[in-house]
Amino acid sequence: MSRINRQWVVAARPEGPPRPADFDYRETAVPQPAEGELLLETRYLSLAPVMAMYMSGAPIAGRPPLEIGDVIHGRGVGRVIESRHPDYQPGDILHGQFGWQSYKVTNLPADDRFHRFTATDLPAHLALGALGMTGFSAYCGFVDVGEPEAGKPVLVSGAAGGVGHLVVQIARCLGCSPVVGIAGGPEKCALLRELGCDHALDYWAGPLDDDLARLFPDGVHLYFDNVGGEMLESVLEHLGNRARIVLCGSISEYTRDEPFGPRNYTRLRRTDASMRGFYVYNHAAGFANAEARMADWIRAGKLRPVQHIIDGFEKMPAALIGLYEGSNTGKQVVRVAAEREE
Amino acid sequence: MSRINRQWVVAARPEGPPRPADFDYRETAVPQPAEGELLLETRYLSLAPVMAMYMSGAPIAGRPPLEIGDVIHGRGVGRVIESRHPDYQPGDILHGQFGWQSYKVTNLPADDRFHRFTATDLPAHLALGALGMTGFSAYCGFVDVGEPEAGKPVLVSGAAGGVGHLVVQIARCLGCSPVVGIAGGPEKCALLRELGCDHALDYWAGPLDDDLARLFPDGVHLYFDNVGGEMLESVLEHLGNRARIVLCGSISEYTRDEPFGPRNYTRLRRTDASMRGFYVYNHAAGFANAEARMADWIRAGKLRPVQHIIDGFEKMPAALIGLYEGSNTGKQVVRVAAEREE
Numbered sequence: 210m211s212r213i214n215r216q217w218v219v220a221a222r223p224e225g226p227p228r229p230a231d232f233d234y235r236e237t238a239v240p241q242p243a244e245g246e247l248l249l250e251t252r253y254l255s256l257a258p259v260m261a262m263y264m265s266g267a268p269i270a271g272r273p274p275l276e277i278g279d280v281i282h283g284r285g286v287g288r289v290i291e292s293r294h295p296d297y298q299p300g301d302i303l304h305g306q307f308g309w310q311s312y313k314v315t316n317l318p319a320d321d322r323f324h325r326f327t328a329t330d331l332p333a334h335l336a337l338g339a340l341g342m343t344g345f346s347a348y349c350g351f352v353d354v355g356e357p358e359a360g361k362p363v364l365v366s367g368a369a370g371g372v373g374h375l376v377v378q379i380a381r382c383l384g385c386s387p388v389v390g391i392a393g394g395p396e397k398c399a400l401l402r403e404l405g406c407d408h409a410l411d412y413w414a415g416p417l418d419d420d421l422a423r424l425f426p427d428g429v430h431l432y433f434d435n436v437g438g439e440m441l442e443s444v445l446e447h448l449g450n451r452a453r454i455v456l457c458g459s460i461s462e463y464t465r466d467e468p469f470g471p472r473n474y475t476r477l478r479r480t481d482a483s484m485r486g487f488y489v490y491n492h493a494a495g496f497a498n499a500e501a502r503m504a505d506w507i508r509a510g511k512l513r514p515v516q517h518i519i520d521g522f523e524k525m526p527a528a529l530i531g532l533y534e535g536s537n538t539g540k541q542v543v544r545v546a547a548e549r550e551e
Numbered sequence: 552m553s554r555i556n557r558q559w560v561v562a563a564r565p566e567g568p569p570r571p572a573d574f575d576y577r578e579t580a581v582p583q584p585a586e587g588e589l590l591l592e593t594r595y596l597s598l599a600p601v602m603a604m605y606m607s608g609a610p611i612a613g614r615p616p617l618e619i620g621d622v623i624h625g626r627g628v629g630r631v632i633e634s635r636h637p638d639y640q641p642g643d644i645l646h647g648q649f650g651w652q653s654y655k656v657t658n659l660p661a662d663d664r665f666h667r668f669t670a671t672d673l674p675a676h677l678a679l680g681a682l683g684m685t686g687f688s689a690y691c692g693f694v695d696v697g698e699p700e701a702g703k704p705v706l707v708s709g710a711a712g713g714v715g716h717l718v719v720q721i722a723r724c725l726g727c728s729p730v731v732g733i734a735g736g737p738e739k740c741a742l743l744r745e746l747g748c749d750h751a752l753d754y755w756a757g758p759l760d761d762d763l764a765r766l767f768p769d770g771v772h773l774y775f776d777n778v779g780g781e782m783l784e785s786v787l788e789h790l791g792n793r794a795r796i797v798l799c800g801s802i803s804e805y806t807r808d809e810p811f812g813p814r815n816y817t818r819l820r821r822t823d824a825s826m827r828g829f830y831v832y833n834h835a836a837g838f839a840n841a842e843a844r845m846a847d848w849i850r851a852g853k854l855r856p857v858q859h860i861i862d863g864f865e866k867m868p869a870a871l872i873g874l875y876e877g878s879n880t881g882k883q884v885v886r887v888a889a890e891r892e893e
Contacts, residue, residue, distance in 0.1 A: 354823065450833075456816075456817065456819055456820050467814075468814040470812025470813040470816055471812040471813075472809075472812040473810060473812070474798075474812055474816065474826070475779065475801050475828075476828070477826065477827070478799075479828065480828065480830070481829055481830060481833045481834075483827040484816070484819065484826045484827075485819070485823070485824075485825040485826075487823055488821050488822070491823045
C-alpha cells in the first residue's frame with residue numbers, strides 16, 4: 210500500500226495576518242525510509258503565531274527561510290511507523306519538526322530537534338504543550354533560570370498563554386506565594402484564578418502601577434516576562450531586593466515597527482536586580498527532568514495543561530488565522546490522526 | 552583656640568556645567584562635639600561630576616536636595632580630632648560624607664556612610680579611591696556580582712575612569728584574559744595599556760563592532776558597564792554563552808534629554824545571558840574584604856591606583872569645573888590638610 214502525504218505549503222507570503230489564499234494543499238507519495246531514517250506518522254500539529262512569520266520569509270533558527278511551495282514549518286508529535294534507525298522502534302512517539310504534513314521521513318537532524326515522548330500513559334498531544342518545548346520553556350525558564358523560592362512572590366505576564374499558564378501552576382506547585390498573573394481581559398483573568406493564581410491582573414483595565422505597589426509591598430521578587438515593552442518598564446519600577454526578571458518572550462514587540470528598549474533598565478541597579486535571558490534549546494540537558502516532574506504533577510492533578518484540540522488536518526490554515534483573531538488561552542493543537550493507543 | 556571652618560556653599564544652581572559664580576566661600580566657627588559626636592578634620596575631598604547635579608537641586612539618595620547656602624555635598628577622608636563617641640579615638644581615620652568643609656562635627660548618621668580606614672600604612676587619600684567607595688564599587692561589582700573566572704575574557708567600558716581603571720587591574724590580578732578596556736581617546740587608551748589591558752579600544756575612533764567580533768570570537772563573557780547607551784547595545788550584539796553584564800554606571804545617559812533603553816535587550820535570550828544591576832551600598836558586608844584585598848594588591852605593586860591630587864581647599868570649585876572640561880583619568884581628589892603621619 211502506498212501512503213499519501215497530505216501537506217500544506219506556502220502559496221504566498223502573508224502581509225500582516227495570514228489569509229486563506231496564503232496556503233496551498235498538496236498530496237504526494239510518502240517515500241520509503243533509507244538506512245538510518247524513520248517514517249513518522251503525524252498525530253498532532255502545534256499552532257503558534259511565529260508560523261506566519263516563517264511563511265513571510267523570516268529566517269528560522271539555523272536554516273534558510275521558507276520559499277513559496279515549501280511545506281510550512283511547525284512542530285508536531287507522531288508515531289514511528291517504520292524504522293531503519295538503530296535507536297527507534299515502531300510505536301515510539303517522537304516530537305519535533307514534522308512540518309504541516311501527515312507523514313515525515315527523516316534521519317532526525319539536530320536542527321529538527323526531535324525528542325522522544327516518554328510519558329506514554331498521558332495523551333501524546335501534551336508533547337506539544339506541557340510535556341514538550343512549551344512545558345520545557347516554562348519549567349527550565351522558571352525553575353532553572355528564575356530560581357523560585359517557596360514562600361516568595363512570583364509575577365508572570367502573558368500568564369494565560371501557552372508558557373505562562375504552566376508557569377503560574379509550577380509556581381503554585383513549588384509553594385511560591387502569592388502567585389500573580391497578568392493577562393488581557395476578564396476571561397483570561399478568570400482562567401488564571403481557576404488555575405490557582407492568588408491574583409489576576411487585567412492589563413486591559415489600565416496601568417498596573419497601583420496593583421504592583423499593593424501586591425508587592427517589598428517589591429517584585431521574581432518576574433517571568435512573556436511580554437516585554439511597557440509592561441516590563443512598569444515592573445522595573447517595582448523591583449525588590451535582588452529581584453530576578455526572566456526574559457522568556459516579548460510578544461508585545463512582534464507588532465512594533467521599531468524595536469523598543471526598556472528606558473528604565475538602570476532601575477536594576479538600586480536593588481541589585483538582574484534580567485536573565487533564556488533560550489529553551491540551551492537547556493536540553495534539563496528536558497528529561499522537566500518532562501518527568503511536569504508529568505508527575507499532571508498525574509497528581511496538581512497541574513492542568515490547557516490544550517485546545519481542533520480536529521482535522523484540513524483545518525490548519527483556519528486554525529492559524531484564528532490565532533490572530535481570537536482571545537486564546539493555553540495551547541492550540543490540531544489533531545491529524547487518531548491516537549490508536551488511547 | 553577656636554577653630555575656623557572653611558566651607559564652600561551653593562551660591563546658585565548650575566545650568567549645565569558649573570561656573571565659578573555658582574560657589575560661595577564662607578568661614579564659620581567649629582562647634583564643640585556633644586556627647587556621642589566626633590570632631591573630624593578634613594584631609595582630602597573627592598571630586599565627582601555628580602556633585603554639580605546635587606548643586607542643581609537633584610535629590611541625593613535618602614535625603615532632601617541641597618538648597619542655596621548649603622555646604623556642598625561630597626565625600627572626604629579625615630582624622631578624628633576629638634571624640635565623645637565610644638567607638639572612636641583621636642587619630643582614627645574615617646571616610647564618608649564630610650561635605651566641602653575643613654571640619655565636621657557628626658554623630659555618624661547612617662546616611663553619611665562613614666567607614667573606618669584601616670590600611671593606615673597607605674596614604675589616606677586612597678580612601679577616596681581604591682580603598683573607599685570607588686574601590687568597593689570596583690571590587691564588589693566586578694568580583695561579587697560579575698563572578699569573573701581566571702582565563703576568561705573581560706570587557707570594561709569607561710575603563711580609564713575612577714571605577715573602571717581599578718576593574719581592569721582587578722581582572723588582571725584574578726587572571727582574567729584577555730582584559731579589554733574601552734575609553735575615549737588615545738591618551739586614555741595609552742593609560743589602559745600601561746595598567747595592563749591586553750587591548751584598549753578607543754570609541755572615538757568609530758564603532759566597536761568589528762573590534763568586538765575580532766577580540767571575542769566566542770562572544771563577550773563578562774562586561775562591566777560604566778557607560779550604558781549605544782555602547783551597551785553594541786556589546787549586546789556580541790554576547791557569549793551565559794554572558795554576564797554588570798550595570799555599574801551609565802555616564803552616557805547623564806547628558807541625554809530622554810532616557811534611553813537598549814533596543815536589543817532581547818539579545819540576552821539567545822545565549823542565556825544576564826544583565827545584573829549593582830548598587831555599592833547593598834554590599835556593605837563585603838567592604839572590609841574588598842579593602843583588605845585591594846590594599847594587599849597595592850602593597851604588592853600589582854594594582855596601581857591612579858589618583859590626581861590637587862593642592863588646596865580653595866581649588867575645589869575650579870577642580871570640579873575642570874572635571875567637565877578635561878579628559879580625566881583615574882580619580883581626582885583635593886588635599887585640604889597635610890597628612891601629618893606620612
